[in-house]
Amino acid sequence: MVVQVxxxxxxxxxxxxWRAQLEYLTERGxxxxxxxxxxxxxxxxxxxxxxxxxxxxxxxxxxAAERGxxxxxxxxxxxxxxxxxxGAEDPPPVAGFIAASCTAIPRGVGLTTYRLLARGFDRLPxxxxxxxxxxxxxxxxxxxxxxxGAGGYAYDAQDVALRSLSVLDLLAALHRIExxxxxxNGQYDQLRxxxxxxxxxxxxxxxxxxxxxxxxxxAMRPRVFNAILNxxxxxxxxxxx
Numbered sequence: 001m002v003v004q005v006x007x008x009x010x011x012x013x014x015x016x017x018w019r020a021q022l023e024y025l026t027e028r029g030x031x032x033x034x035x036x037x038x039x040x041x042x043x044x045x046x047x048x049x050x051x052x053x054x055x056x057x058x059x060x061x062x063x064a065a066e067r068g069x070x071x072x073x074x075x076x077x078x079x080x081x082x083x084x085x086x087g088a089e090d091p092p093p094v095a096g097f098i099a100a101s102c103t104a105i106p107r108g109v110g111l112t113t114y115r116l117l118a119r120g121f122d123r124l125p126x127x128x129x130x131x132x133x134x135x136x137x138x139x140x141x142x143x144x145x146x147x148x149g150a151g152g153y154a155y156d157a158q159d160v161a162l163r164s165l166s167v168l169d170l171l172a173a174l175h176r177i178e179x180x181x182x183x184x185n186g187q188y189d190q191l192r193x194x195x196x197x198x199x200x201x202x203x204x205x206x207x208x209x210x211x212x213x214x215x216x217x218x219a220m221r222p223r224v225f226n227a228i229l230n231x232x233x234x235x236x237x238x239x240x241x
Contacts, residue, residue: 003071003095003236004064005229007034008057010076010101011161014041014151017075020144020222021229030233031067033060037078039157048157050081050164057085061092069095069240071232075218076101076191080165086181087173096236097177098228100184101215103198104191106165129153144219174202180235181205184228186213186220 005025007018015034025032035056039048046052057072064070072094074082079102086097132153136145154161181204185192192209199207208228210221218225 001068001240003030003233004068005030005032005071005073005233006057006060006064007032008072008074008078008082009034009037009040010078012040012154012158013148014154016041016150017148017218019147019150021073021218021226024222024226024229028230028233030071031064033064035060036151037081039161040154041151044152044154044157048154048161048164050167053081053161053164054085057082058092061085061094065093069236071096071098071229071236073098073229074100074102076215077161077165078102080106080168080170083170083177084168084173086179087170087176089176091176091178094179095239096180096182096232098182098184098232100217100225101186101189101191103183103185103195104193105170105197106162106168139214140216140219141222144222147219148216171197171201174198174205177202178204180232180239182228182232183207184217184225185209186215186217187211188213189215189217191215 009015009017015036018034022032022034036042037056038046038052061070070093072082072086079099083099085092086094181202183198183205187209199205210217210224213220
């Protein structure tokens with residue numbers, strides 16, 4: 001059976017962040033679903049809640065699992081949510097998991113600081129979008145430059161989503177994950193802070209660090225990230241044979 005792929009985006013962005021991966025997976029012949037979480041992208045008008053986010057991921061995974069084994073891929077906030085989801089006490093039908101740019105426990109001083117920075121940007125003219133655009137212009141290649149913002153930016157969902165992440169028990173979830181797991185981080189990613197802890201707790205994890213790359217690994221080095229997708233898919237294909 002052909003491996004199915006479910007992609008879960010990060011905070012503020014939407015399913016459009018995965019355009020390079022959608023193109024690659026389609027060419028490879030793997031059916032793929034890129035979800036929009038509540039309050040993001042095509043669902044911008046909806047209220048973000050942690051339960052509705054899990055419902056969105058679960059629906060996409062279970063629909064895909066009817067057609068074949070599922071590789072779940074999450075980035076940043078989507079990765080944190082997917083860790084909790086994949087490591088549920090009643091395991092969902094996930095055959096493999098890529099957790100990108102999300103090896104940090106979203107609690108305490110780190111989370112508080114991030115929320116304060118986000119609120120500070122919200123108070124700037126245009127909610128700080130000019131600064132964000134400048135950073136993207138200088139760090140992303142032309143072919144992916146527009147992908148993060150193509151579905152709009154979920155400013156209004158940001159603070160409630162960040163606050164919601166504090167309830168996640170990621171270490172317990174990681175310990176329960178029994179499927180192949182790949183942590184993927186950029187060399188300069190600020191969310192590498194608990195990288196060693198995560199890899200120690202997860203029983204079936206491999207860590208891949210992409211050199212000269214920041215938090216936005218999928219867009220900054222799309223070909224490298226697609227090669228990691230190929231690694232995971234090939235692993236799952238061989239496990240079926």
